[in-house]
Amino acid sequence: AQSVSQHNHHVILSEAASLELGCNYSYGGTVNLFWYVQYPGQHLQLLLKYFSGDPLVKGIKGFEAEFIKSKFSFNLRKPSVQWSDTAEYFCAVRDDKLIFGTGTRLQVFP
Amino acid sequence: EAQVTQNPRYLITVTGKKLTVTCSQNMNHEYMSWYRQDPGLGLRQIYYSMNVEVTDKGDVPEGYKVSRKEKRNFPLILESPSPNQTSLYFCASSRLPRNEQFFGPGTRLTVL
Numbered sequence: 001a002q003s004v005s006q007h008n009h010h011v012i013l014s015e016a017a018s019l020e021l022g023c024n025y026s027y028g029g030t031v032n033l034f035w036y037v038q039y040p041g042q043h044l045q046l047l048l049k050y051f052s053g054d055p056l057v058k059g060i061k062g063f064e065a066e067f068i069k070s071k072f073s074f075n076l077r078k079p080s081v082q083w084s085d086t087a088e089y090f091c092a093v094r095d096d097k098l099i100f101g102t103g104t105r106l107q108v109f110p
Numbered sequence: 111e112a113q114v115t116q117n118p119r120y121l122i123t124v125t126g127k128k129l130t131v132t133c134s135q136n137m138n139h140e141y142m143s144w145y146r147q148d149p150g151l152g153l154r155q156i157y158y159s160m161n162v163e164v165t166d167k168g169d170v171p172e173g174y175k176v177s178r179k180e181k182r183n184f185p186l187i188l189e190s191p192s193p194n195q196t197s198l199y200f201c202a203s204s205r206l207p208r209n210e211q212f213f214g215p216g217t218r219l220t221v222l
Contacts, residue, residue: 032208036213042215043200043214046210046211094207097158097168098143098155098211100145100152100153100154101152102150
């Protein structure tokens with residue numbers, strides 16, 4: 001069965017630092033890939049998604065992710081984080097159903 | 111406003127007392143789903159529904175029931191709650207299974 005790995009469980013950064021969160025899924029075929037964000041006390045919101053086409057996907061709030069098929073990866077990036085990016089980030093893969101990673105907690109300090 | 115609503119948002123109950131968490135969406139979505147979120151485990155799917163009267167088990171269905179009598183509603187039923195069902199529950203919907211899912215605000219359940 002498909003699975004998703006997020007290698008970074010807890011990331012602490014200062015404002016303006018660059019961010020990269022790893023996401024790997026277990027096998028290929030046609031998959032849809034998502035990054036969701038959960039701000040403290042809130043529900044999940046979609047940051048970006050990849051279905052097909054350009055493997056570099058731009059999302060909201062300056063986030064982007066790159067789909068690398070050969071590495072089964074879909075890493076999330078942001079060049080310069082802000083305090084307001086403090087949240088938990090979930091990678092998800094849709095095979096026959098949506099499968100979430102365990103999440104990465106990001107803390108950004110001013 | 112397009113949204114998924116859940117009620118209640120917070121619930122404290124005791125072992126064995128049946129409860130229902132309601133979920134409703136106003137986007138005419140076919141696909142609806144329930145997840146539980148636990149620290150270190152991410153979100154795990156409990157049940158999902160492809161359309162009215164069509165439901166299926168997710169990864170962690172034990173101890174839960176669902177029904178889909180109307181397109182907009184997808185209640186989660188715990189017939190006999192146990193402490194290991196203490197969790198944060200999210201309902202979600204999408205037009206198709208492969209589309210972006212819209213999440214409700216969550217229901218924090220504590221079973222004593």
